Amino acid sequence: MKYSYQGDITKTASAMVKQVDISRKLARETCNAINGMKLEKAIDYLEKVIAKEAHVPLKRYNKKQGHRKGGQPGKYPEKTCKNVIKLLKNLKNNAEQKGLEPEKMKIVHASAYKALEIPRVRPRGKAKSSNIELVTIELVAKEV
Numbered sequence: 001m002k003y004s005y006q007g008d009i010t011k012t013a014s015a016m017v018k019q020v021d022i023s024r025k026l027a028r029e030t031c032n033a034i035n036g037m038k039l040e041k042a043i044d045y046l047e048k049v050i051a052k053e054a055h056v057p058l059k060r061y062n063k064k065q066g067h068r069k070g071g072q073p074g075k076y077p078e079k080t081c082k083n084v085i086k087l088l089k090n091l092k093n094n095a096e097q098k099g100l101e102p103e104k105m106k107i108v109h110a111s112a113y114k115a116l117e118i119p120r121v122r123p124r125g126k127a128k129s130s131n132i133e134l135v136t137i138e139l140v141a142k143e144v
Helices: 024-034 039-050 078-098
Strands: 012-020 072-075 105-118 132-143
Touching: 012 078, 012 105, 024 039, 024 078, 024 105, 024 132, 039 078, 039 105, 078 105, 078 132
Parallel strands: none
Antiparallel strands: 012 132, 105 132
């Protein structure tokens, strides 16, 4: 599977995780929150979200969501943040392996999209069937 990033790849490092069982909508909002941050700052921010000291602002999927400090709707997606932190550490190691300096790396592309849908057993009665959606997350960082 190819990356959707179409920029110059000489000074970039990339990492991807495929088919993770997390919320696609929260993964998208988390990727939007860390896009444009430096690697260390993004890891610190996501650790604060896990500790519920900061929140991930919801811009698209924010109906009936509580507002956080700052006057905007937000959530604390722990499972998503743990997976993105693993991916950020992998991205940092990929940058070191490529000979780039991880302290100067800035995230230029972060996206999450639907990967695979696993059908569940058909429910009986009036219950609605819900399939399991898996998510693919890709990150690209560039040396600044």
